[in-house]
Amino acid sequence: KTAYGFPMIARWHDNMNRICFEGSYGIVAEFIEELPEDVLFLDIGANQGCTSIIASKVFKKNKSSIGAVMAYEPSSSIFNLMKKNISLNFCNNIHTFNKAVASVESELFLNESNPGNSGGSHISDKGNSVIAGPVKVDDVKAIGKYNDIYVKIDTEGYEMSVLNGLEELFEAKLIRKLIIEIDENHLMKYGNNSSQIYDHLINKGYKPTIGIQKGHYDEVFVEK
Numbered sequence: 532k533t534a535y536g537f538p539m540i541a542r543w544h545d546n547m548n549r550i551c552f553e554g555s556y557g558i559v560a561e562f563i564e565e566l567p568e569d570v571l572f573l574d575i576g577a578n579q580g581c582t583s584i585i586a587s588k589v590f591k592k593n594k595s596s597i598g599a600v601m602a603y604e605p606s607s608s609i610f611n612l613m614k615k616n617i618s619l620n621f622c623n624n625i626h627t628f629n630k631a632v633a634s635v636e637s638e639l640f641l642n643e644s645n646p647g648n649s650g651g652s653h654i655s656d657k658g659n660s661v662i663a664g665p666v667k668v669d670d671v672k673a674i675g676k677y678n679d680i681y682v683k684i685d686t687e688g689y690e691m692s693v694l695n696g697l698e699e700l701f702e703a704k705l706i707r708k709l710i711i712e713i714d715e716n717h718l719m720k721y722g723n724n725s726s727q728i729y730d731h732l733i734n735k736g737y738k739p740t741i742g743i744q745k746g747h748y749d750e751v752f753v754e755k
Contacts, residue, residue, distance in 0.1 A: 535560070535585055539616045541581075547650035551581035558749050559683065560736040564589060564711045568596040572705070573666065575632050575693055576685035577602035578611035578650055580625075587622040599674055602721050605631040605641050605661040626674055631663040631686075635697035639663045642692045651686035653720070664694040668703050682709040688717030694731055701735055707754050709737070714747045 532538050534554025542548040550556060563585045566572055568625055572586045585601040590598030600627055602617075610629040617625050631654065639662075641656035671677055680700060684693050690711055700706050709732070713725050725743050726741045728750075730741075737752040 533581065534684065535581070537584055537588065537620050539579065539581065539584075539619065539748075540612060542612075543645055545579075546648040547578050548640075550650075550651075551579065556582065556585075558687075558751070560585060562681075562683065562708075562749075565679055566590070566598065566634075567679065568593050568598050570679040570681050571580065571671060571674065572598070572600045573680060573682045573697075574600055574602045575683060576687075576712075577604045577613060577627075577651070578609055578685075580616040582683060583613070583625050584616065584620050584622055587617075587620070587625050588622055591622075591650075597675060599677075601626050601628065601666070601670070601674060603628045603630060603632055603666075605629065605639075605663070606649070606652055606653075607659070608660075609652075621736055631661055631689070632666055632693045632696040633689075634665060634692060636664040650685070651687060653717070654689045654692075657688060665699065667699045667704040668705070671700070671705065678705065679707050680705045682706060682724045683711075684709065685712040687712075688714060688720045688723070690718065691723040691727055691731070693731055695730070701730070711750050712747075712751065713750050716746075718732060 532549045534615045574583045577583050583600045586600045590596045638656040641661045643652045643660040645651045741749045
């Protein structure tokens, strides 16, 4: 059983797995635990499913809740592990997608060279082939009728491309709140920086709750 109160398959060699069992998701877990009951939660970079399962449990506290999760994980092996963890917890309100989120439909490569930290897997010019594409309004409609979407993005520097992949949802004014991992060194791998993330979202009508910091941290953006 994890520190969040539900069971998961243990892989002690993997740092991301230990984070779940230790309960050290911090502000990310707080963001999810405060989700309204009837929203759609997009978990982009869902890894082994811990954050998706936390959201699922939040929604299930109220039996009449229609809250649901769309969990995106590009790694085939981690995706299969996530599916097992979801089944272990009977989370029938989580919809899973074995793909990366990007601005266009494409084939990308995922570097999974560090088995000790599956959370460090990242889009690269070589590695395992993965499919990628945007999240469209029709994808949301296939899950249910949701006017309020909350988003978590943790993609090891690929965050700007992910935001571009959510453009239809931004244009439809469906996204209310986002939590995004910010790491300048990771962003630089793709020719981006933290200022671009902030400017992009501020221009779309969101305000940060922390502001640009040094190092590695999570920022929450709220619709103005």
